Structures are given as C-alpha cells and as structure tokens.
Amino acid sequence: MHDIVGAAANFINLDTTNLLYLVFVGFVGGLVSGFIGSGGAFVLTPAMMCLGVPGLVAVASNMCHKFPKALVGAIKRAKYGQVDVKLGLVMGVSAEAGVLYGAHIQEGIKRSWGDAGSDLYVSMAFVVVLGIVGTYVLLDAFKTHKSGNADAEEKVTKLARWVQSINIPGTMIYFKSLNARISVLFTLPLGFATGMLAATIAVGGFVGVPALIYVLGAPSLMGSATELVIAFVMGMGGSFKYALHGLVDIRLSMVILLGSLFGVQLGAIGTTYVKPVMIKVVMGAIMVIVLFSRALMVPVYSAKLGLIQPLSEGLVKVLKTTSFGIMIFALLLGAVIILVSMWKGLRSERKTVTKEALEHGKI
Numbered sequence: 001m002h003d004i005v006g007a008a009a010n011f012i013n014l015d016t017t018n019l020l021y022l023v024f025v026g027f028v029g030g031l032v033s034g035f036i037g038s039g040g041a042f043v044l045t046p047a048m049m050c051l052g053v054p055g056l057v058a059v060a061s062n063m064c065h066k067f068p069k070a071l072v073g074a075i076k077r078a079k080y081g082q083v084d085v086k087l088g089l090v091m092g093v094s095a096e097a098g099v100l101y102g103a104h105i106q107e108g109i110k111r112s113w114g115d116a117g118s119d120l121y122v123s124m125a126f127v128v129v130l131g132i133v134g135t136y137v138l139l140d141a142f143k144t145h146k147s148g149n150a151d152a153e154e155k156v157t158k159l160a161r162w163v164q165s166i167n168i169p170g171t172m173i174y175f176k177s178l179n180a181r182i183s184v185l186f187t188l189p190l191g192f193a194t195g196m197l198a199a200t201i202a203v204g205g206f207v208g209v210p211a212l213i214y215v216l217g218a219p220s221l222m223g224s225a226t227e228l229v230i231a232f233v234m235g236m237g238g239s240f241k242y243a244l245h246g247l248v249d250i251r252l253s254m255v256i257l258l259g260s261l262f263g264v265q266l267g268a269i270g271t272t273y274v275k276p277v278m279i280k281v282v283m284g285a286i287m288v289i290v291l292f293s294r295a296l297m298v299p300v301y302s303a304k305l306g307l308i309q310p311l312s313e314g315l316v317k318v319l320k321t322t323s324f325g326i327m328i329f330a331l332l333l334g335a336v337i338i339l340v341s342m343w344k345g346l347r348s349e350r351k352t353v354t355k356e357a358l359e360h361g362k363i
Contacts, residue, residue, distance in 0.1 A: 011249045012052050019255060021051070026065075026259025028331045033228070033260065034073045034267025035282060035338050041066065041202035042287060043331060044256060046126060046294050050324045054115040055122035056106055057249055060242035062202040065253040067235025069260045074228040076268040082221050084177035087212075088229025090184060091191040095204065095230050098195025099238045106200050107245065113305060120301035125201045126294040133210060134287030141280035160217030177212075177222040190215060191230070198234045199241075205231065209283070220279050221271055270338055273345025282337050289330040296323040 012018070029044040041062050048058040077083055110118045156164075164180040171183040190211040198204030208230050212223035242248050271279070296319045303311045311319075 023259040026256035027263040030260030030263025034264035055119040059202040060247040061252040063238040070231035077225040082225035092233030094191030095195030098192040102196035102199025116304035130291035138284030156217040270342040293326040
C-alpha cells in the first residue's frame, strides 16, 4: 500500500491556466450533470487525465467532488418533483457495495502496473462503455425523433414491463417514478454495477441512468434526477475509501466543485424547458465524442507498459494534443447544446404564457 500512497503524492502543478481550465471543466461537468442526471464524470475524469492527472487520482478526486454536487442537483430537481428518493436510496445501498469492490480492483491494478496500467484501464473502460451506451442512447433518441413523437409521453420498454410484471413475495416495493411495484432483487445487481463502474472510472451514471429508464421503466426526467441521489450515496463512500489511501487530490476536487455547483443548478433548471429526447441527444453526443479522446491515448499507455512497440516523442505529442482538442470540443458542444436548448425552451414557454394572457385579456 505504501507504493500507492507514494505514487499518489505526485499531484499535478495547478498554475493559472490549469485552474481556469478546471473551473471551466467543472462548470460544463455540472451543467451536464444537472441536465442528464449523470455525475458528469464521463466529462470530468478524461478532462483531468488530459492535464496529466493519473487515472486513479482523477477517479478518486472526481468522486470526492461528486457527492456535494449531486446533493445540490438532487435537491434542485426535487423541487420540480423529478426525484424518486426511495428508489435512489434503495439503488444507492447496493451501489455502495459496488463502489467498495470497484475501488479494490482499481487499487490492485495500480499496485501491479503503476500509473500507466491504471490510465490504460480507465481509458479502455471509457472506450468500451462510451461506445456501447452512447451509441444505444443516440439511436434511441434518433428513433424517437424520427417517429415524430418527441413530445409524446415516453413509452415503457418491453424489458421494463417484464420487470414490473414479476412478483417475488417479500421483495416487492412501490416506487412513484415507475408507478409500479418491483422486486428489489432487480435493483440489487443494477445498483452494484453502477457502483462498481463509479469506483473504477468514476462514471456510475452510464449504468444508472439507462438502467432506471430502460430496465426499470422510469421516465427520462425522473431517471436522470433520481440517479443524482445514487451518485450522492456512492460519492460519500467512494471518497472515504480512496482518501484513506491518499488518492484524493482535494485541490482538484474543490476547483472543479467551484465551477460545477453553478453548472449543476443551471442544468437542472434547463430540464424544465426541454423535451426528454434532448436529454438523450446531449448524453449520447458527448459520450461518443469523449470516446475518441480517450481512444487516442490507449496506444500511449500501451507503449509505456511495453504492450506495443515504443512510440516516437512526436507521435505521442500529436496524440496527446489531438486528444485534448477533442476533449475541449466535447465540453464546448455539450455546453452549447444545453444552453441553446434551454434558451429555445424558455422562449417557447414565454410565447405560450403571453398568448394565453392575451386570450384571457390579462395584457
């Protein structure tokens, strides 16, 4: 364990440029988090790694900043009636078990293969998970848009209807977001997978949000909001676990939190002005773009571990620069899509209110 603590002490230098970048990253991460419900780590963890932060330190520091931000987002969206607290806590219990197991895996990888091994593991996990979940979410959003039912009430998937139809005595609980009773035996594996992924790459929302929507049958708005409760529970446990081993860079956590606390509230407000399909579009688009950013770094980490032939310094520099550029593009695109969607939704709502007022002779 001593070698882990020693390696973790090598935190990056926070100069003015890095500080401004991290505040911006935190803002966009918070904006995305409040808007789609995920903790935003699929933006934050790769963004920190682009600065040279070791993968495990990025994961640990991200989890540390996550739980206060998730709490703020959950409280904000609860005011709009979008949070199912009971479902969030039930999922959170098993997610915490997943966090502890995932942290054990991460620490083992770092102990055996060092920072390069941890970086490669985190990047490969991002590429696989982003590719699968991002593609699925985008295809689902495209089908919804193409059907012309973007404004219609969301349909519960066949899988979710089947899950809701299973009655296992002694395990059934009613959840308002599902408007149905389901067995906790279904929530346990989903929560555990969410927690394990959160501890290994700091992204639990990849599993949590789609699971709540497609497996359990929660509406997009309630699924994304309820995941913030799960993220809060996971963040507390994960932060404590990693902090015990000196892997949390509290400076990174606080700087990112500074930007994200504002972003998460703005994103939460935005959910009241947009169609549910836009939440899926934003989530899918950012996931796929960040995928390419992490994929470009896989050869760099592989070469460090001796898994492939050594790369020239010039090629390594090109790959790192391109990866960073794609990351910036993903951050800007996510912010623009969300803010423009909010502006259009707000303008449309104001027109409707004005029209109704005119019809009733109030103005």
